Amino acid sequence: MDEIDRQIVALMRENARRSFQDIGGRVALSAPAVKRRVDRLEADGVLRGYAAIVDHAAMGWPxxxxxxxxxxxxxxxxxxxxxxxxxxxxxxxxxxxxxxxxxxxxxxxxxxxxxxxxxxxxxxxxxxxxxxxxxxxxxxxxxxx
Known part of the structure; x- marks a missing residue:
């Protein structure tokens, strides 16, 4: 994992729904290059899945x-x-x-x-x-x- 991978992971942690194009613009890579890196991060087990972050208080369990x-x-x-x-x-x-x-x-x-x-x-x-x-x-x- 290099520094660009770390930046990609950090951006995805902020918002996993970011487009590869948006991420690429922030890390100076093309969208296909970001996709290849994300695919590798998934295959290596760094990215294990994607989830919605729920505000428990807003759901009635504060x-x-x-x-x-x-x-x-x-x-x-x-x-x-x-x-x-x-x-x-x-x-x-x-x-x-x-x-x-x-x-x-x-x-x-x-x-x-x-x-x-x-x-x-x-x-x-x-x-x-x-x-x-x-x-x-x-x-x-x-x-x-």
Whole structure:
């Protein structure tokens, strides 16, 4: 990956719907040259897909929290994933080093909905407890560029 590839990725992270011509104009390449690079970045696994970025608050789920998940024994990453993936409120889950087994990013309509989601998560076999940090405000969110 060279500097032009990095610039292309950064531009696509800002707006994945940019045309190859627009990107090319910003990195001094033709649209076909940009397409070839994007195809290679996809084949190399750098670009894994394209998605709409949803504003959870605008969708009616403005409350969010980071939840440390503590599991019984040695739950594998696949078991932790299976335990939390079915909960619509869980936007992301990460295994971590340290006391917790995983960290979850959870969205909800309000604190009551958050509490109900946490109770459902804790009712899952193998989940021992959770520790929740409710987000008061997002100072900034930065995509990796």
């Amino acid at each position: 409350t969010h929290a980071f939840v440390a998940l503590y599991c019984e024994g040695r739950m594998s990453a696949a078991e932790v994933r299976a335990a939390v993936a079915g909960h619509a409120e869980v936007a992301a889950a990460y295994t971590v080093a340290g006391e917790a087994s995983a960290i979850l990013h959870v969205f909800a309509r309000d604190t009551g909905h958050l509490e109900e989601a946490l109770e459902r998560i804790r009712d899952t076999p193998g989940i021992r407890r959770t520790q929740t940090q409710v987000v008061l405000s997002a100072l900034f969110e930065r995509p990796v560029a």
